[in-house]
Amino acid sequence: MSGPTTSLTPPADARRPVRHPDAPAPGELLGSHYDRCFGCGGEQPHGLHLETRAGEGVGVTAVFTVKEAHQGAPGLAHGGVLATALDETLGGLSWLLRTIAVTGRLETDYVRPVPVGTELHLAAEVTAVHGRKIYGTATGRIGGPDGPVAVRAAALFVEVKVDHFIENGRDEEIRSAMSDPDQIKVARAFEVNP
Numbered sequence: 769m770s771g772p773t774t775s776l777t778p779p780a781d782a783r784r785p786v787r788h789p790d791a792p793a794p795g796e797l798l799g800s801h802y803d804r805c806f807g808c809g810g811e812q813p814h815g816l817h818l819e820t821r822a823g824e825g826v827g828v829t830a831v832f833t834v835k836e837a838h839q840g841a842p843g844l845a846h847g848g849v850l851a852t853a854l855d856e857t858l859g860g861l862s863w864l865l866r867t868i869a870v871t872g873r874l875e876t877d878y879v880r881p882v883p884v885g886t887e888l889h890l891a892a893e894v895t896a897v898h899g900r901k902i903y904g905t906a907t908g909r910i911g912g913p914d915g916p917v918a919v920r921a922a923a924l925f926v927e928v929k930v931d932h933f934i935e936n937g938r939d940e941e942i943r944s945a946m947s948d949p950d951q952i953k954v955a956r957a958f959e960v961n962p
């Protein structure tokens with residue numbers, strides 16, 4: 769097999785994650801990083817509308833209410849949508865590190881089915897950092913923060929610069945994002961990364 773290693777185990781010389789001194793306070797709502805994001809954007813009608821809050825340490829929590837548009841089998845959430853919820857929650861960890869990062873690898877365990885109408889309570893944390901590689905885990909629980917685990921993920925995110933989006937995104941959306949002062953503010957919040 770070619771390509772990068774499939775291991776999600778941090779190397780022995782990985783460092784412990786450090787919460788950025790300017791990270792949002794525990795409990796603070798993080799807000800959307802892009803209003804048309806399928807995971808968290810308010811302008812994406814069938815999106816997940818995930819609401820993510822800063823947690824303790826280098827962690828976040830989020831709530832996703834499974835809607836009719838998120839079905840795979842009748843009355844049950846689609847597995848890809850649940851992976852999106854885990855991915856988006858892990859993406860929220862960027863705010864705690866003040867580092868922009870994108871998903872390199874995401875491994876998902878589906879432990880129990882998730883009916884439409886469920887409030888899925890998600891939690892994610894950074895477990896280790898090695899160079900540009902950020903390792904994390906996430907869980908989604910049914911009905912409440914202490915409910916039964918329905919989904920679990922382990923992931924590797926890779927740090928990127930804002931240029932990653934400008935160089936790779938479709939012109940139309942990039943131009944629109946770059947002329948939106950709120951979007952520029954979000955991008956700047958990450959660029960100041962001492």
Ligand SMILES: CCCCCCCC/C=C\CCCCCCCC(=O)SCCNC(=O)CCNC(=O)[C@H](O)C(C)(C)COP(=O)(O)OP(=O)(O)OC[C@H]1O[C@@H](n2cnc3c(N)ncnc32)[C@H](O)[C@@H]1OP(=O)(O)O
Pocket residue numbers: 772773774775801807855856859860862868869870871872873899900901924926928930933934942945946951954955958
């Ligand atoms: C004006 C506009 C402004 C807008 C900006 C607003 C701010 C936005 C804020 C926050 C955004 C957060 C968004 C959250 C949304 C949820 C998260 C997602 O869904 S993200 C989308 C899905 N993911 C992708 O589309 C990545 C596609 N892949 C890539 O672009 C590249 O492959 C990338 C960046 C991941 C790596 O490419 P390389 O060329 O930069 O780096 P290399 O050297 O290949 O990798 C670096 C290290 O990582 C390992 N690595 C990379 N991929 C791996 C993999 N799949 N498995 C294991 N290791 C991997 C490599 O082995 C290497 O490790 P060694 O440093 O050598 O030890």
